[in-house]
Structures are given as structure tokens and as C-alpha cells.
Amino acid sequence: MSNWMVRIAFLALVMGGGILIGILTAPGDWYAQFSKPAFNPPNWVFGPVWTVLYVLIAVTGWRQFETDRSSTAMKLWWAQMGLNFLWSPTFFVLQLPWFALVVIVALLAVIFMFIAQVRNSDQVSALAFLPYFAWVAFATALNLSIAILN
Numbered sequence: 001m002s003n004w005m006v007r008i009a010f011l012a013l014v015m016g017g018g019i020l021i022g023i024l025t026a027p028g029d030w031y032a033q034f035s036k037p038a039f040n041p042p043n044w045v046f047g048p049v050w051t052v053l054y055v056l057i058a059v060t061g062w063r064q065f066e067t068d069r070s071s072t073a074m075k076l077w078w079a080q081m082g083l084n085f086l087w088s089p090t091f092f093v094l095q096l097p098w099f100a101l102v103v104i105v106a107l108l109a110v111i112f113m114f115i116a117q118v119r120n121s122d123q124v125s126a127l128a129f130l131p132y133f134a135w136v137a138f139a140t141a142l143n144l145s146i147a148i149l150n
Contacts, residue, residue, distance in 0.1 A: 086103050100147075
């Protein structure tokens with residue numbers, strides 16, 4: 001598979017998966033009635049932030065895929081992708097904010113492990129995952145606050 005095909009495949013997987021998950025698990029009335037913390041951003045913030053993050057996740061994925069498809073870093077990349085895609089259905093569809101907290105804490109840990117794994121061998125990927133780590137840390141605090149308030 002050519003480099004461009006791999007890049008397009010990762011972009012399609014990550015962006016398409018993120019868009020699909022977002023559409024299928026959009027917050028509804030259940031979420032709208034929740035008490036939310038003062039630091040809860042307006043709903044319009046989430047789409048642009050996740051779009052940028054998914055591009056960074058995709059670029060990082062193809063970098064790892066091209067480097068070594070069976071590496072620990074690649075396995076961590078797939079693990080974070082699975083946990084990322086699991087969180088929204090857990091929170092918004094199953095309506096289990098406390099279980100979603102377990103998922104997002106695991107996601108945060110895997111993102112951290114990925115960064116630690118690649119920081120010496122692929123600093124571009126490590127740096128690309130820092131905004132993702134920061135946003136998921138923020139989302140973890142938001143998830144915890146919503147679970148406590150409700």
C-alpha cells in the first residue's frame with residue numbers, strides 16, 4: 001500500500017469513525033437536563049476541537065503504521081482509538097457516566113503510555129498527542145463533575 005493510501009485510510013478511519021460516533025451518539029434530552037459544572041464549554045466547541053484532534057490522531061496513526069505495524073506504539077494507538085470510540089456510546093447511549101469515567105480514565109492512561117513510548121523515537125507523534133492528552137484530561141474532569149452533580 002502506498003504512503004498516500006495509508007494516510008488516506010487512517011484519515012478516513014479516524015475522521016469517519018469520529019463523525020459516525022458523534023452522529024450516532026449525539027447528546028439528547030437526557031444530557032441536556034443534566035447539571036453541568038461552570039467550566040463546561042458551549043456545545044459548539046466540541047466539534048471543532050475533535051476535528052483537529054482526530055486529524056492529529058490520524059497523522060500519528062499512519063506515522064506509527066509506516067514505522068512498524070506490530071510495535072507497542074501501534075498497539076497503544078489502536079487501544080486509544082478503541083477507547084476513544086467507546087466513550088461516547090457509554091456516556092450518551094448507555095447513559096452510564098460513572099462507567100464512562102472508567103473508560104475515559106483508561107483512555108487518558110493509554111494516551112500517556114503512547115506518548116511515553118514514542119517520545120524518544122518519534123517526537124512529532126509525541127507532540128501531536130499532547131493536545132489530545134490535554135483535551136481528554138479536561139474531558140475526564142468534565143465527566144467526573146457531571147457524574148458527581150447528577
